[in-house]
Amino acid sequence: MNNEELKTKIAELLPAATFDETGEWLNINVEPADWLSFAGKLRNDDSLFFDYLFCLTCIDWKTHLSMVYHLSSTKYRHNIVIKSKLDVARPEIESVSHIWKTAEFHEREVYEMFGVNFLNHPDLRLLILPDGWEGKNPMRKDFEDPINMIKL
Amino acid sequence: MFEEIGTTTEGDLIINVGPQHPATHGVLHLVITLNGETIKKVEPHLGYIHRSIEKMCESLTYRQFIYVTSRMDYLSAHINNHACAMCVEKGMQIEVPERAQVIRVIMDELTRIASHELWWGAMAMDIGAFTPFFHAFREREKINEIMEETCGARLTMNYYVPGGLMADLHPDFQKKVKEFIVLFKRKIDEYDELVTGNIIFINRMKGVGFLSKEDAISYGCSGPAARGSGVNSDIRKLYPYAVYDKVQFDEVLETGCDSLARYMIRIREMKQSIRIIEQLIDNIPEGDFQAKTKAVLKLPKGEFYTRVETARGELGVYIVSEGGTTPYRIKFRSPGFSNLSALDHMARGSKLGDLVAMMGTLDLVIPDIDR
Amino acid sequence: MLLTSAFLIPCSLFKLQKMWSLTDISSAIHNWLNQTFNPTWALIIEMVIAGIAVIGLFAVLGLVLVLMERRVAAWMQIRLGPNRVGPFGLMQSMADTLKLLVKEGMTPDGADKFLFNLAPFIAMMVAMLLMAPIAFAKGFQLWDMNIGVLYISAVSSIMVISILMAGWASNNKYSLMGAMRSGAQIVSYELSAGLSILTIVVLTGSLNITDIINAQADGWWVFKGHIPVIISFVIFIIAVTAETNRAPFDLAEAESELTAGFHTEYSGMKFALFFLAEYINVFIVCAIGATLFLGGWMPFHIGHWEAFNHAMDYIPSSVWFFGKTFFLIFVIMWFRWTFPRLRIDQLLNLEWKYLLPISMFNLLLATAVAILGWHF
Numbered sequence: 001m002n003n004e005e006l007k008t009k010i011a012e013l014l015p016a017a018t019f020d021e022t023g024e025w026l027n028i029n030v031e032p033a034d035w036l037s038f039a040g041k042l043r044n045d046d047s048l049f050f051d052y053l054f055c056l057t058c059i060d061w062k063t064h065l066s067m068v069y070h071l072s073s074t075k076y077r078h079n080i081v082i083k084s085k086l087d088v089a090r091p092e093i094e095s096v097s098h099i100w101k102t103a104e105f106h107e108r109e110v111y112e113m114f115g116v117n118f119l120n121h122p123d124l125r126l127l128i129l130p131d132g133w134e135g136k137n138p139m140r141k142d143f144e145d146p147i148n149m150i151k152l
Numbered sequence: 153m154f155e156e157i158g159t160t161t162e163g164d165l166i167i168n169v170g171p172q173h174p175a176t177h178g179v180l181h182l183v184i185t186l187n188g189e190t191i192k193k194v195e196p197h198l199g200y201i202h203r204s205i206e207k208m209c210e211s212l213t214y215r216q217f218i219y220v221t222s223r224m225d226y227l228s229a230h231i232n233n234h235a236c237a238m239c240v241e242k243g244m245q246i247e248v249p250e251r252a253q254v255i256r257v258i259m260d261e262l263t264r265i266a267s268h269e270l271w272w273g274a275m276a277m278d279i280g281a282f283t284p285f286f287h288a289f290r291e292r293e294k295i296n297e298i299m300e301e302t303c304g305a306r307l308t309m310n311y312y313v314p315g316g317l318m319a320d321l322h323p324d325f326q327k328k329v330k331e332f333i334v335l336f337k338r339k340i341d342e343y344d345e346l347v348t349g350n351i352i353f354i355n356r357m358k359g360v361g362f363l364s365k366e367d368a369i370s371y372g373c374s375g376p377a378a379r380g381s382g383v384n385s386d387i388r389k390l391y392p393y394a395v396y397d398k399v400q401f402d403e404v405l406e407t408g409c410d411s412l413a414r415y416m417i418r419i420r421e422m423k424q425s426i427r428i429i430e431q432l433i434d435n436i437p438e439g440d441f442q443a444k445t446k447a448v449l450k451l452p453k454g455e456f457y458t459r460v461e462t463a464r465g466e467l468g469v470y471i472v473s474e475g476g477t478t479p480y481r482i483k484f485r486s487p488g489f490s491n492l493s494a495l496d497h498m499a500r501g502s503k504l505g506d507l508v509a510m511m512g513t514l515d516l517v518i519p520d521i522d523r
Numbered sequence: 524m525l526l527t528s529a530f531l532i533p534c535s536l537f538k539l540q541k542m543w544s545l546t547d548i549s550s551a552i553h554n555w556l557n558q559t560f561n562p563t564w565a566l567i568i569e570m571v572i573a574g575i576a577v578i579g580l581f582a583v584l585g586l587v588l589v590l591m592e593r594r595v596a597a598w599m600q601i602r603l604g605p606n607r608v609g610p611f612g613l614m615q616s617m618a619d620t621l622k623l624l625v626k627e628g629m630t631p632d633g634a635d636k637f638l639f640n641l642a643p644f645i646a647m648m649v650a651m652l653l654m655a656p657i658a659f660a661k662g663f664q665l666w667d668m669n670i671g672v673l674y675i676s677a678v679s680s681i682m683v684i685s686i687l688m689a690g691w692a693s694n695n696k697y698s699l700m701g702a703m704r705s706g707a708q709i710v711s712y713e714l715s716a717g718l719s720i721l722t723i724v725v726l727t728g729s730l731n732i733t734d735i736i737n738a739q740a741d742g743w744w745v746f747k748g749h750i751p752v753i754i755s756f757v758i759f760i761i762a763v764t765a766e767t768n769r770a771p772f773d774l775a776e777a778e779s780e781l782t783a784g785f786h787t788e789y790s791g792m793k794f795a796l797f798f799l800a801e802y803i804n805v806f807i808v809c810a811i812g813a814t815l816f817l818g819g820w821m822p823f824h825i826g827h828w829e830a831f832n833h834a835m836d837y838i839p840s841s842v843w844f845f846g847k848t849f850f851l852i853f854v855i856m857w858f859r860w861t862f863p864r865l866r867i868d869q870l871l872n873l874e875w876k877y878l879l880p881i882s883m884f885n886l887l888l889a890t891a892v893a894i895l896g897w898h899f
Contacts, residue, residue: 022454023454023455023456023457024456024457025457051366051369051370052369052372053372054372054374054459054466054468054485054490055457055468055470055483055485057470057483057485059472059480059481060481068470068483070457070468070470070485074369074383074384074385077390081455100370100372101367101370101371101372101493101494101497102370102371102372102373102490102493104493105489105490105492105493106372106489106490109489127196127197127198127199128198128199128202128522129199130199138204138207139204139206139207143207165696165700166696167696167697167700173782174778174779174782175779175780189700189704189867189868276863277779278779279779279863279864280770280771280773280777280779280862280863280864281861281862281863281864282596282600282860283599283600283860283861285600286600286601286602287600287601290601346861347863350862350863352771352862352863352864352865352869353863355865355866355869356863356864356865356866356869503866503867503868504700504780504781504867505774505777505780505864505866505867506866507780508779508780
């Protein structure tokens with residue numbers, strides 16, 4: 001499916017979604033509350049079949065956090081990008097690790113680097129940071145480490 | 153006494169493989185729960201070599217950050233650089249000269265062969281055969297010499313810049329690559345004789361680390377790990393970049409879903425890489441090796457994503473730009489990270505000795521996972 | 524050089540062979556001691572001499588075998604190997620030993636100190652005991668007992684105790700797993716090794732090493748014993764490779780799985796003793812293989828080629844023995860640097876499902892051959 005077809009199809013599935021077509025792929029903005037049910041539909045709908053989550057990350061926009069999911073279908077070879085704004089003070093979103101298993105590791109990475117709390121994640125522990133890490137999340141823009149970070 | 157040696161009440165044995173352990177090439181730390189010799193659970197603990205390259209790149213300009221990425225998956229440094237250069241070129245809409253494109257593909261494929269050679273030696277060493285390692289390095293050395301002449305470095309070459317290449321080819325490049333092709337075609341049969349046909353080797357590999365097609369997709373596996381399970385995942389075929397759409401090569405697929413399939417993928421992939429190089433080495437077009445670019449690169453506001461096929465799988469570079477000289481946020485989707493997440497699933501229920509075979513055929517490069 | 528000159532100057536041959544005959548040396552010493560001292564003292568002094576000789580042989584063998592392993596490995600791996608210390612790197616293993624001697628021998632905190640320190644010595648003692656019945660040359664044997672083969676099978680099984688002891692006492696999980704693997708492995712492969720030895724015992728009708736060697740005067744068992752002996756020879760080589768924990772059966776110390784297996788926690792000279800014991804064991808099993816299947820110190824004879832047989836007779840018996848032994852050692856090293864390692868279940872499958880039934884059947888076959896006198 002091309003971007004236009006995807007857009008109509010997704011508008012049917014989730015009327016609340018807003019679109020952004022400036023990039024290479026169709027960007028879909030969803031509310032965190034809608035995300036889990038929407039993700040299930042994206043994965044299981046026969047005409048969409050987004051079975052391959054190839055990138056999961058987060059962007060710190062200072063005013064808010066933005067979760068970014070890059071999805072692809074190994075059957076139809078179409079790609080979409082899902083974005084979801086999170087509150088910077090209490091970032092929370094449903095985990096999709098039972099839909100795409102790769103999300104388990106990627107969500108753990110985002111959890112420790114950005115402090116996003118993934119609800120119903122099977123094993124939300126520190127993956128990269130050392131055990132007992134205290135303090136801010138390193139990938140946030142306001143993170144300061146006077147010893148290890150060199151300002152250029 | 154049983155409490156002393158660290159068993160839990162259920163009689164499980166928890167052992168650490170890594171961070172310093174001969175099975176892990178690098179500082180990967182696996183906490184393995186064992187029942188006798190049978191694996192119940194594998195928990196990776198990462199971060200021993202995490203340099204936060206993504207954070208680092210946020211304060212580097214678009215010309216500078218490419219060099220850092222050579223240190224991610226250091227075995228496919230050229231291909232990492234390629235992805236980054238392509239992402240910047242996409243944002244700036246720079247037209248890369250044909251000559252640079254062709255040289256990039258040749259370099260990428262040489263890198264892939266070098267990487268697979270190292271993998272082949274290291275994996276054979278993991279499962280107990282020491283000799284292949286030296287045989288693989290003998291040929292890898294030839295590639296390193298070719299790289300050194302043109303790029304000035306052997307491992308982290310930093311040869312690609314946005315818009316083309318750092319410098320033109322060394323005059324001897326074509327001659328040496330042709331010599332290498334002749335040599336390598338002979339040697340790859342030798343590899344098959346030494347390892348592939350060995351009955352012990354086949355027994356160690358067959359049926360080990362089963363990863364079904366659905367699981368491979370769900371775990372986000374890419375590269376040989378996914379193609380061993382029959383998933384079409386070769387970015388070079390699916391989303392061709394540079395001149396991959398102009399050369400003839402096959403996407404190597406196996407349906408064994410086990411370690412042997414992943415092994416065969418890489419062996420066959422080396423032959424395909426040779427095929428690509430053979431087609432291009434005599435047809436490097438004349439012209440500029442670098443497009444004219446501004447001294448200071450400023451990406452327009454927006455998001456740019458490029459995907460390339462490294463030796464380990466799909467590398468994605470995701471740049472979020474605010475219009476400045478440095479990226480606002482950069483994300484590297486590294487193949488090793490996703491491939492590693494499938495390890496626990498693959499390893500459960502198999503023997504401890506199988507774990508090294510699985511890790512070997514996933515071809516984990518730790519700086520790639522940790523970034 | 525020596526050998527070529529021996530062929531060139533036939534008149535000096537006899538003298539040369541005499542000079543190199545270890546039997547004469549040993550009997551000369553024996554006679555001299557008995558003339559000088561009373562028989563009890565002579566016996567005691569002989570035992571001391573034998574002890575010193577064994578320890579000396581131990582040290583020399585250890586050094587030679589370690590160097591040989593490294594050179595063979597280097598040769599297989601298209602590199603040079605040790606070549607800096609002394610001429611052709613001959614002093615390399617000396618330097619290594621010196622290094623290991625001055626290293627601190629650490630005992631881990633939670634270890635069972637007594638067993639931990641005892642284990643390497645048990646390994647060494649077993650290796651030393653096994654030297655007793657081996658015939659190094661014609662008439663040159665420490666103890667020609669009538670149950671020599673049984674003695675070897677029995678004593679070599681004690682080796683597993685030292686490994687289990689080391690693995691258990693180290694208080695380390697890698698060591699424990701290595702020891703458990705090793706225990707399962709050695710106990711299993713002992714069976715096929717024993718059965719393949721029995722083939723020769725059946726054919727010879729004696730457990731005495733000297734008798735077995737003498738029975739091969741007209742041809743080595745591997746040549747005149749038909750198919751059963753060839754099968755049992757192959758099984759023997761496989762089984763002893765496993766028994767000595769050598770690749771492809773080195774699961775007890777599989778470094779990519781268990782770091783170093785049962786000797787993970789050992790350092791300094793205690794590690795060196797394990798290391799040495801491994802090489803001595805390789806030597807001993809190869810010596811036994813050479814004795815049982817390749818005729819020990821017996822020269823190579825072909826039917827009625829009198830001249831050829833005569834020429835072969837002029838090569839000293841000790842040269843024959845060590846030549847055959849080192850050939851087998853080379854084969855075992857060749858295995859190590861060629862094959863990948865087996866997995867534990869494959870290892871046990873190979874023994875219990877393939878080697879053991881084959882060697883049992885083979886023993887029956889050998890018995891039939893012996894009874895019907897089909898062998899040459």
